[in-house]
Amino acid sequence: MIVKDVLDILEGEIICEGDLDQEIKTACGSDMMSDVLAFVKDQSVLLTGLVNPQVVRTAEMMDMACIVFVRGKMPDESIIKLAETRGITLIKTRFRMFTACGLLYTNGLSGGTKV
Amino acid sequence: MSNAIHLHYDVSGEDFTRAGEASGAVKKTLKKLGYNSDAIRRVAIAMYEAEINMVIHADGGFVDIDIYPDRVEVLLSDHGPGIPDVEKAMQEGFSTAPDNVRTLGFGAGMGLPNIKKYTDDMRIETTIGVGTNLYLTVIVNQP
Ligand SMILES: Nc1ncnc2c1ncn2[C@@H]1O[C@H](COP(=O)(O)OP(=O)(O)O)[C@@H](O)[C@H]1O
Ligand SMILES: [Mg+2]
Numbered sequence: 684m685i686v687k688d689v690l691d692i693l694e695g696e697i698i699c700e701g702d703l704d705q706e707i708k709t710a711c712g713s714d715m716m717s718d719v720l721a722f723v724k725d726q727s728v729l730l731t732g733l734v735n736p737q738v739v740r741t742a743e744m745m746d747m748a749c750i751v752f753v754r755g756k757m758p759d760e761s762i763i764k765l766a767e768t769r770g771i772t773l774i775k776t777r778f779r780m781f782t783a784c785g786l787l788y789t790n791g792l793s794g795g796t797k798v
Numbered sequence: 799m800s801n802a803i804h805l806h807y808d809v810s811g812e813d814f815t816r817a818g819e820a821s822g823a824v825k826k827t828l829k830k831l832g833y834n835s836d837a838i839r840r841v842a843i844a845m846y847e848a849e850i851n852m853v854i855h856a857d858g859g860f861v862d863i864d865i866y867p868d869r870v871e872v873l874l875s876d877h878g879p880g881i882p883d884v885e886k887a888m889q890e891g892f893s894t895a896p897d898n899v900r901t902l903g904f905g906a907g908m909g910l911p912n913i914k915k916y917t918d919d920m921r922i923e924t925t926i927g928v929g930t931n932l933y934l935t936v937i938v939n940q941p
Contacts, residue, residue, distance in 0.1 A: 743818075743825070769822075
């Protein structure tokens with residue numbers, strides 16, 4: 684799927700627009716950034732309930748194209764600015780973490796690792 | 799070696815939101831220099847975790863980066879409290895981070911293990927009350 688599909692499936696709203704045609708192969712849902720950093724996956728989307736600039740930095744280090752903020756959380760201006768300069772798409776969805784991950788999973792996205 | 803590219807960054811201990819700036823800048827430089835994305839990512843992630851540690855545990859410090867054709871060497875140096883038991887600190891899940899750090903997404907005790915995982919060499923020099931030097935090496939396999 685591509686970033687645009689993530690947006691549609693999660694009935695999301697774009698907060699910062701990067702490349703919406705970028706291919707997404709795996710997903711990772713966590714509020715602990717070290718957990719995200721522990722497993723490198725290719726072309727991954729990050730789902731999180733955490734709202735601070737380190738979420739964008741984590742995505743930057745991991746070469747992630749897209750961050751989804753669950754539970755309708757809205758990132759502030761500093762976070763949006765940072766994402767803009769990194770070309771990372773920010774999406775907001777009203778779904779909670781479990782549901783958002785489930786929706787992406789049933790639509791064919793995997794965790795990228797067996798465990 | 800004289801053909802190394804040297805970078806230096808000061809890391810502020812005041813502002814958690816800025817932690818990772820140096821890592822991001824190094825990542826950008828390595829990209830520009832044409833290093834392969836796997837090596838760049840390993841440097842970026844390891845350095846980022848170490849930079850976060852400097853900010854949350856040691857009130858900031860500085861980073862020296864030497865970029866060679868076949869490897870990247872990073873020194874992260876701080877004048878923080880030092881690490882009393884390095885072996886323990888290296889264990890997954892061990893953390894002395896306060897709860898407010900956890901609400902920011904860090905402090906799960908995975909930083910040092912992650913750094914070990916992503917680097918080819920990692921060395922910690924630490925003295926209680928004086929500070930910590932963390933030496934990292936990432937070998938670059940040419941694409
Ligand atoms: N630069 C440092 N100065 C002092 N203590 C440190 C430093 N880096 C790591 N530590 C200690 O090692 C522990 C483990 O570090 P780490 O694995 O990164 O986990 P975390 O940062 O989540 O606590 C920290 O909780 C802290 O006690
Ligand atoms: Mg840490």
